[in-house]
Each structure stands twice: as C-alpha cells, then as structure tokens.
Amino acid sequence: MSDQLVMSSVARQARSHAWWNAVNAWLLLLPAAVLLLAFTHYPILATIRHSFFITRRNGTEAFVCLDSYHSMAADPIFWRALANNFWFALGTIPTSIALALLMAIWVNRNMRGRGFLRLAYFTPTVLPMIAVANIWLFFYTPDYGLLDQLRGLFGFGGWNWLGDPSTVMGCLIVMVIWKEAGFFMIFYLAALQQLSPDLEEAAAVEGASRWYTFRRITFPLLMPTTLFVAINAVINSFKLVDHLVIMTKGGPNNASTLLLYYIYEVAFTFQDSAYAATLTVVLLVLLSTVALIKFGYLDRRIHYQ
Amino acid sequence: MILVRRTMLAATALAVLLLGARPAAAVDLTMYYPVAVGGPVTKIIDDMVSRFEKENADIKVTAVYAGNYTDTMTKAMTAMKGGQPPQLSVLLSTDVFTLMDENAIVPMDGLVTDKSWFKEFYPAFMANGQIDGKTWSIPFQRSTIVLYWNKDAFKEAALDPEKAPATWDEMAKMAKKLVKKDASGNTTRWGVEIPTTGYAYWMLQALAIENGQKLMNEPGNEVYLTAPKTVGALDYWVDLSRKHNVMPTGTIDWATLRTDFLEGKTAMMWHTTGNLTAVKDAAKFNFGVAMLPAKERRGSPTGGGNFYIFKSASPEQQKAAVKFIQWMTAPERAAEWSMKTGYVAVSPAAYQTPAMEAYAKGFPAATVARDQLEHAVPELSVHENGRIYKFVGDAVQAAVTGAQKPQEALAAAQQQADRVLRAYK
Numbered sequence: 001m002s003d004q005l006v007m008s009s010v011a012r013q014a015r016s017h018a019w020w021n022a023v024n025a026w027l028l029l030l031p032a033a034v035l036l037l038a039f040t041h042y043p044i045l046a047t048i049r050h051s052f053f054i055t056r057r058n059g060t061e062a063f064v065c066l067d068s069y070h071s072m073a074a075d076p077i078f079w080r081a082l083a084n085n086f087w088f089a090l091g092t093i094p095t096s097i098a099l100a101l102l103m104a105i106w107v108n109r110n111m112r113g114r115g116f117l118r119l120a121y122f123t124p125t126v127l128p129m130i131a132v133a134n135i136w137l138f139f140y141t142p143d144y145g146l147l148d149q150l151r152g153l154f155g156f157g158g159w160n161w162l163g164d165p166s167t168v169m170g171c172l173i174v175m176v177i178w179k180e181a182g183f184f185m186i187f188y189l190a191a192l193q194q195l196s197p198d199l200e201e202a203a204a205v206e207g208a209s210r211w212y213t214f215r216r217i218t219f220p221l222l223m224p225t226t227l228f229v230a231i232n233a234v235i236n237s238f239k240l241v242d243h244l245v246i247m248t249k250g251g252p253n254n255a256s257t258l259l260l261y262y263i264y265e266v267a268f269t270f271q272d273s274a275y276a277a278t279l280t281v282v283l284l285v286l287l288s289t290v291a292l293i294k295f296g297y298l299d300r301r302i303h304y305q
Numbered sequence: 306m307i308l309v310r311r312t313m314l315a316a317t318a319l320a321v322l323l324l325g326a327r328p329a330a331a332v333d334l335t336m337y338y339p340v341a342v343g344g345p346v347t348k349i350i351d352d353m354v355s356r357f358e359k360e361n362a363d364i365k366v367t368a369v370y371a372g373n374y375t376d377t378m379t380k381a382m383t384a385m386k387g388g389q390p391p392q393l394s395v396l397l398s399t400d401v402f403t404l405m406d407e408n409a410i411v412p413m414d415g416l417v418t419d420k421s422w423f424k425e426f427y428p429a430f431m432a433n434g435q436i437d438g439k440t441w442s443i444p445f446q447r448s449t450i451v452l453y454w455n456k457d458a459f460k461e462a463a464l465d466p467e468k469a470p471a472t473w474d475e476m477a478k479m480a481k482k483l484v485k486k487d488a489s490g491n492t493t494r495w496g497v498e499i500p501t502t503g504y505a506y507w508m509l510q511a512l513a514i515e516n517g518q519k520l521m522n523e524p525g526n527e528v529y530l531t532a533p534k535t536v537g538a539l540d541y542w543v544d545l546s547r548k549h550n551v552m553p554t555g556t557i558d559w560a561t562l563r564t565d566f567l568e569g570k571t572a573m574m575w576h577t578t579g580n581l582t583a584v585k586d587a588a589k590f591n592f593g594v595a596m597l598p599a600k601e602r603r604g605s606p607t608g609g610g611n612f613y614i615f616k617s618a619s620p621e622q623q624k625a626a627v628k629f630i631q632w633m634t635a636p637e638r639a640a641e642w643s644m645k646t647g648y649v650a651v652s653p654a655a656y657q658t659p660a661m662e663a664y665a666k667g668f669p670a671a672t673v674a675r676d677q678l679e680h681a682v683p684e685l686s687v688h689e690n691g692r693i694y695k696f697v698g699d700a701v702q703a704a705v706t707g708a709q710k711p712q713e714a715l716a717a718a719q720q721q722a723d724r725v726l727r728a729y730k
Contacts, residue, residue: 157491163555252556253702268379269691
C-alpha cells in the first residue's frame with residue numbers, strides 16, 4: 001500500500017517534471033520561433049498569396065489566379081535573368097570553392113608571413129559590397145581603368161568591359177570569385193586545423209604520395225565543409241544585387257540582369273509588387289530545392305566525424 | 306511652502322520651455338532630391354535650405370539626397386507605401402503620370418492664392434507638369450541636352466574651333482577628323498560620344514525629334530518606337546560607332562562620360578546642361594557648348610526635375626512646402642542655381658537679374674540650353690514610365706552593342722510597351 005503510494009507519487013513527480021521540462025523548452029524556443037514566424041514564414045506565405053493577386057492603381061487587390069505566372073512565362077527579361085543566373089552560378093561556385101581550398105591548404109602550412117597572407121586572402125570579404133563594386137568599376141573602366149592600362153603596356157587598345165554583352169558577365173564572375181574565395185577559405189582553414197595529424201603521419205608511414213593523401217584522406221574528411229560552403233555559394237549566387245546596382249544596372253540590354261536584381265527593379269522601380277511576388281516565388285522554389293537536396297540526399301552520403 | 310515654490314518654479318520653467326520651443330516645432334518638411342550631374346550639388350542644396358530656414362524660422366526643411374532620379378523616385382514611392390512619405394520631392398518632371406496614378410501628389414492650384422505664379426516660368430518647362438488644366442509640379446532643375454565640344458581638339462584636327470557641327474552629316478564628318486589613333490592603331494580620342502546608360506530614352510528622343518518624329522502622344526498612353534523616323538534616329542546613332550567608327554562600340558556610361566570628355570577621350574559629347582558648371586570648373590582646355598545638330602530640324606527634349614507636393618502632407622505642411630518652392634524658384638535663386646550647376650534657370654526673370662546678366666556676358670555658354678528651349682519638346686512622359694524607359698533603354702543598348710538591328714530592337718520594345726500601355730486606353 002505505502003509502496004504503491006510512493007511509486008505513484010514518484011511517477012507523478014516525474015510526470016510533472018516532464019511537463020515542466022516541455023513548457024520550459026517551448027518557452028526557450030519561443031523568442032526564436034516568434035522571430036522566425038514573423039520574419040520568415042509569414043512573409044513567405046504572404047508572398048505566395050500575393051502572387052495570385054494584382055494590385056490595382058487605386059490600391060485594391062484583385063484575384064487573378066495564375067495570370068501573373070502566365071505573363072511571367074511570356075516575359076523575355078525573366079527568362080534572360082534566369083539563364084544569366086544559371087551561368088553566373090556555374091561560373092562562380094566551382095572556381096571559388098576550388099580556389100578557397102587551395103588557399104587554405106597554402107596558408108595552413110608553417111611558413112614565414114603566414115598571418116599576413118591569411119589576412120590578405122580574407123581582405124576582400126571584410127570590404128563593404130559597395131566599396132568592392134567601386135574598386136572593380138575602376139578596374140574595368142575603358143581606356144584608363146587598371147585593366148586597360150595593363151593591356152596598353154602590351155599595345156592593346158581599350159576594351160569596354162562592362163559595356164559589352166560578351167564580357168560583362170565574365171567580369172562580374174571574376175569579381176565575385178575574388179570576393180567569395182577568401183571567405184570560404186576561412187571555413188576550410190578551420191576544418192583543416194581540426195583534422196588529426198595522426199592520419200597524415202600514418203599515410204606517410206605507409207608511403208602514400210601527397211596527392212594520394214589529399215585525395216583519399218584530407219578531401220573526404222573535408223566533405224562536410226565543402227557541402228556547407230557549396231550551399232552558401234549557391235545561395236550567394238542568387239543573392240547578388242548590390243554590385244549590379246553600382247556597376248551595370250543589369251545592362252547592357254539585360255546581359256547582366258540576375259533574378260534578384262530583376263525582382264528589385266520590378267518591385268521598387270516599376271512599383272509592381274504583385275509581379276515581384278510572383279518572381280520571388282520562383283526564387284523561393286529554386287532555393288528550397290537546393291535545401292531539400294542538401295538535407296534529403298547529400299547529408300546522408302557525407303561522413304561526419 | 307517650499308513645495309509650492311518648487312512647483313511654481315517647475316511650472317514656469319516648463320512654460321518657458323514650451324514657449325521657447327514653439328517656433329521650432331511649427332512645421333517640419335522632409336524633401337528628397339536627386340543628383341544626376343557632377344559638382345558639389347548636395348552642398349549647394351544644403352546651403353540654400355539653411356538660408357531658407359534662416360529667413361523662415363517657423364519652417365524646418367530636411368533635405369535628403371536620394372541617389373539618381375530613378376533611386377529618388379524609388380525611395381519616395383517606397384516611403385509612401387511604408388506610410389512615411391516625404392512632404393515634397395524633386396523628381397523627374399516625367400514621373401507625373403506615375404505619381405498621379407499612385408494617388409501620391411496634390412496639384413498646386415488649390416495651394417496658391419495667386420495663380421499668376423505659374424505664368425512666371427518658361428512654358429516649355431510647365432508643359433510636362435500641366436495635365437487636365439491642373440498644375441501638378443513646379444520646374445526646378447531643368448535642362449536640355451547640349452553638345453559640348455573641345456576647342457583645342459578642333460584646332461588640332463584643323464577644324465574651326467569656334468564652329469560646332471550644325472547638322473548630323475556635319476557632326477559625322479567632323480567627328481571623323483577628330484578621331485586620334487596611336488602607333489599601334491588603337492583609338493586614343495573619339496570624335497563624339499552619346500551616353501547609352503541611365504537616360505538612353507532621352508538621347509533617343511533628341512535624335513527622333515531632330516529627325517522630325519515625336520515619341521509619345523499627349524494622354525501618355527502611346528509611344529512611337531517603330532515609326533520609320535525613330536528607327537532612322539537609332540540607325541544614325543549606331544552608324545556613328547559601327548559605320549563611321551567615330552564613337553566607341555558597346556554602351557557609353559552616363560555617369561563617367563563627363564570624365565571622358567574632361568580627359569580628352571572624346572572631342573564632343575552629348576550631355577545635360579546640368580553638367581555645365583562642373584565641366585567649366587574642371588576643364589583644362591577651351592570648350593564650347595552648342596545646340597544639338599539638326600537633321601530635319603533642331604531639337605532636344607526638355608529634361609530634369611520638378612518639385613512635387615505629396616498628398617499625405619498636412620495642410621500646414623503643404624502651405625509651407627509651397628512657400629519653400631516659391632523661395633527656391635524665385636528669380637535670384639533660380640539664377641544662382643543655374644550659375645552654380647549649369648541647369649537652365651526656370652524663369653525669364655532669372656536671366657534679367659544683374660548677377661545672371663553679368664555671368665552670361667562673361668560665359669555665353671550659360672545661355673545655350675535656354676536658347677534651345679525654342680526648339681525643345683516635352684520629355685517622354687507616359688503611364689508606367691519606369692517600365693517604358695527600361696524597354697527603350699534596352700532597345701538602344703541592344704542596337705549599340707550589335708546584338709540586334711535598330712529596327713528589330715525597337716520593334717521588340719514597341720511590342721512590350723503596347724502590352725503595358727493597353728491598360729491606360
């Protein structure tokens with residue numbers, strides 16, 4: 001009898017303890033959850049809803065179902081922006097990741113001036129976006145820009161880098177690689193310093209070449225970092241807008257228009273928030289797909305220590 | 306006793322504070338304004354604003370520099386939709402349809418007692434802002450496109466340094482002589498440059514006017530981009546670079562063109578008169594300013610910014626805004642503004658002020674843009690202006706970069722413009 005009483009009181013105590021724990025947990029999560037709901041989930045839902053409406057000039061809304069999506073499919077500038085974004089991502093992501101890895105391995109060794117070199121590689125990242133755009137604007141200025149001054153030494157004439165549709169995208173890609181690689185290097189450097197030196201020593205004892213060691217040991221162990229960096233690179237390649245405002249305004253003839261810049265233009269220059277919402281949904285779908293691939297597929301195939 | 310005295314003291318202090326604070330708390334105005342030319346424009350504005358405040362202690366004006374014209378319009382519209390609009394702004398005179406469509410602005414007619422004020426300005430500048438018998442805006446930093454030429458370069462090319470080209474053919478011919486190449490055949494100086502970014506529609510409109518073609522109708526719901534003479538205008542523009550080789554290929558940047566001219570990279574440039582003082586202050590060579598050359602006729606669109614008053618401002622604020630605008634556009638200030646920037650002073654009276662008369666005597670270039678008003682046409686202004694400007698700008702860029710023939714590029718722009726303007730018929 002008394003045993004039973006003790007038991008049930010313990011159970012009750014445990015139960016109330018668990019209940020209290022749950023409340024506590026939810027309370028702790030609450031601030032973050034509220035912020036997420038207010039500034040991420042609600043805007044996403046509102047945007048999706050807004051994409052099925054148009055805003056009339058007098059401020060009233062009208063339901064148009066998929067009309068905005070139809071006109072988007074017929075909008076040549078949208079397709080141009082999407083294609084540009086694809087080439088931009090393809091141009092920047094692999095190169096900046098490879099370069100970041102190379103730089104990290106380089107500055108991870110024991111050598112003179114290592115700190116200075118690390119700082120130098122990282123500098124582009126700490127510069128404000130607008131400053132970066134202005135620096136590169138000077139590089140690319142026809143005739144008296146830095147690039148053309150260098151070309152001039154070899155007897156070449158000026159080239160209108162940002163004013164020519166065949167070169168403008170390449171110019172942006174080079175600039176972004178320059179800016180991103182240093183940032184990604186930091187992650188690789190941190191990851192390299194986490195690796196146990198035992199593995200490398202063991203490989204050396206076994207007589208493995210340096211390339212073999214890198215290919216079979218270092219690189220696979222860096223995979224979580226590579227994944228993280230790659231996701232960031234993809235997101236960044238869809239986030240570029242500041243540089244375009246300063247350097248090209250998406251021109252000439254939309255040759256450098258990227259999706260987010262087009263959204264900005266539609267929303268704020270043309271004051272067409274409904275169509276901007278439609279375009280934003282496309283961006284949302286693209287980025288969610290990337291996230292799904294990461295969580296659903298890549299994460300399971302990567303070895304985490 | 307002490308308590309009573311303390312309370313009294315506090316009350317007195319409070320009363321003094323309130324009375325003292327009164328004039329400053331009267332009317333606050335926020336104004337957005339753009340800068341589209343070189344020179345210390347923000348400093349000039351700040352100086353004028355502080356002088357206005359000194360004369361009108363009951364009005365406080367916060368002047369906010371908001372980027373170029375497009376950026377300023379963006380900022381004003383975004384602020385309005387966010388519920389914090391400015392009370393007045395300097396925006397493109399051509400933004401009037403958009404601002405009316407958005408229900409953002411209030412006409413000036415009901416705000417002034419003496420409507421003869423409207424008659425003080427050049428009619429060419431008022432044309433853009435007067436719709437359906439109402440006056441929606443007041444001209445401020447107004448301009449026409451003018452041709453700047455480097456007299457030293459003309460002399461070097463054995464051309465008469467005092468004579469600017471008067472026709473399209475003459476300009477192409479002179480430009481050919483002005484092109485300079487180095488030993489390896491690279492061009493070090495171009496004959497002429499016409500900017501193709503920023504305000505490409507404006508330049509195309511100038512060429513179209515000269516070719517005898519207008520670009521839009523009065524209700525602002527039609528554009529004429531595929532008219533043979535519009536196409537002819539773009540053909541000539543593209544030929545300058547691709548046939549005559551006197552202009553660089555690819556786009557020419559609005560913002561850096563002034564530097565190109567000052568560096569001697571081009572012997573002539575088409576640009577707003579608003580740049581005149583900045584060029585005058587920085588040029589290390591003799592230069593001249595002329596009206597744009599003619600094809601069928603002379604011509605340039607007017608351009609530049611007007612004052613607008615926002616509907617959401619309180620009646621007191623609207624009254625104060627009118628007072629400010631009247632002060633800023635009064636003949637002496639209009640003359641001062643014109644001398645400090647190069648913009649056309651907005652009223653004939655400004656040119657009759659002693660200061661302006663003396664200035665124009667010593668620097669005749671200062672009146673060229675005004676004289677050109679006689680040939681001027683209102684700037685391209687239609688509903689959905691932002692979109693239409695982009696379509697036209699894209700077409701111009703497609704043509705000058707060689708991606709499309711002028712005819713095709715303009716046809717594409719016309720098609721897109723028709724689609725957007727259909728809603729306003």
